[in-house]
Amino acid sequence: MRQGPILILGAGGQVGTELRRTFADAGELVAWDRRIADLSRPEELRLLVRQLQPAVILNAAAYTAVDRAEVEPEVAMTINGDAPRVLAEEAVKLDALLVHYSTDYVFDGSKKMPWVESDETTPLNAYGRTKLAGEHGIQSVGGKYLIFRTSWVYGPHGHNFLRTMLRLGQDREQLKIVDDQFGAPTSSSAIAEATRTIVDKVKLATPEYGVYHMTCAGETTWCGFAQGIFSQHQQQNGETVPQVIPIPSSEYPTPAARPANSVLSNDKLHAHFGIALPDWRSALLATMKKIGSECAERK
Numbered sequence: 001m002r003q004g005p006i007l008i009l010g011a012g013g014q015v016g017t018e019l020r021r022t023f024a025d026a027g028e029l030v031a032w033d034r035r036i037a038d039l040s041r042p043e044e045l046r047l048l049v050r051q052l053q054p055a056v057i058l059n060a061a062a063y064t065a066v067d068r069a070e071v072e073p074e075v076a077m078t079i080n081g082d083a084p085r086v087l088a089e090e091a092v093k094l095d096a097l098l099v100h101y102s103t104d105y106v107f108d109g110s111k112k113m114p115w116v117e118s119d120e121t122t123p124l125n126a127y128g129r130t131k132l133a134g135e136h137g138i139q140s141v142g143g144k145y146l147i148f149r150t151s152w153v154y155g156p157h158g159h160n161f162l163r164t165m166l167r168l169g170q171d172r173e174q175l176k177i178v179d180d181q182f183g184a185p186t187s188s189s190a191i192a193e194a195t196r197t198i199v200d201k202v203k204l205a206t207p208e209y210g211v212y213h214m215t216c217a218g219e220t221t222w223c224g225f226a227q228g229i230f231s232q233h234q235q236q237n238g239e240t241v242p243q244v245i246p247i248p249s250s251e252y253p254t255p256a257a258r259p260a261n262s263v264l265s266n267d268k269l270h271a272h273f274g275i276a277l278p279d280w281r282s283a284l285l286a287t288m289k290k291i292g293s294e295c296a297e298r299k
């Protein structure tokens with residue numbers, strides 16, 4: 001791989017934050033957030049990347065507000081669809097590796113088994129359509145790219161289901177949570193660590209570039225995820241936790257439709273890179289311990 005800086009885009013997001021930590025000792029690291037590199041202005045982004053001449057681009061920036069994307073699909077398309085293609089074009093010119101993240105929401109949820117990379121993509125919502133456009137944009141350019149589709153991302157910082165549950169659990173006795181959508185909660189740190197391992201491997205040997213699924217192992221529903229969170233919270237803190245009541249999606253309508261099954265098979269990732277992310281329960285435990293110790297440090 002060519003020598004040069006490693007560029008992280010979306011450095012303030014969940015995955016971006018963990019990438020900064022995980023790549024801290026990987027060489028010259030340049031971390032840009034939206035204030036420096038705005039993906040809604042792809043041509044400005046192009047010039048910034050051209051000036052920096054990174055050897056690796058880790059693109060963790062995205063328009064991730066799934067429901068809001070229904071009402072502003074054009075903005076989401078520029079950030080999720082157009083900007084990744086521009087990054088791929090610049091990566092090819094620089095002979096750089098482009099790592100990009102995509103989503104389980106490219107699938108319609110109709111399959112009964114875990115989805116594999118070659119399955120047909122039929123997104124149910126605007127966010128999924130814009131992320132799929134980003135994948136297609138990168139693929140149309142080609143070059144050295146890895147697209148990692150992940151799912152149900154959470155971590156100690158940012159907006160995510162884990163933090164929402166912990167906040168709501170403070171003053172609610174009951175929480176009704178959807179129990180008919182299946183997926184794999186995936187911690188931002190597990191994604192960042194897997195990415196680091198893979199980038200290190202790419203330095204030594206040319207991989208098969210393309211799309212890979214990258215999620216924590218196992219599967220659950222949002223309700224199962226909530227139960228896992230509260231059971232761990234109770235063990236850690238001894239506090240009373242709310243009763244989690246399973247409901248069907250029909251009782252919790254959202255502007256954007258979600259797939260019923262978005263569990264992704266990670267077999268390709270394992271076969272090509274020899275890695276597997278931890279089971280979602282152990283990744284959750286590790287994240288909640290981290291949140292606990294950060295809280296203790298602040299006191």
Ligand SMILES: NC(=O)c1ccc[n+]([C@@H]2O[C@H](COP(=O)([O-])OP(=O)(O)OC[C@H]3O[C@@H](n4cnc5c(N)ncnc54)[C@H](OP(=O)(O)O)[C@@H]3O)[C@@H](O)[C@H]2O)c1
Binds near residue numbers: 101
């Ligand atoms: N979150 C999930 O559940 C999930 C599921 C599947 C796949 N993914 C994918 O995983 C990747 C990482 O997501 P994440 O969970 O880390 O999301 P996140 O926490 O929402 O982070 C996304 C980052 O992108 C930044 N961003 C948004 N618009 C931007 C713009 N115009 N220019 C530059 N930066 C911009 C955000 O900045 P601001 O904070 O300033 O808005 C934020 O720092 C994304 O590709 C996402 O599509 C996420």
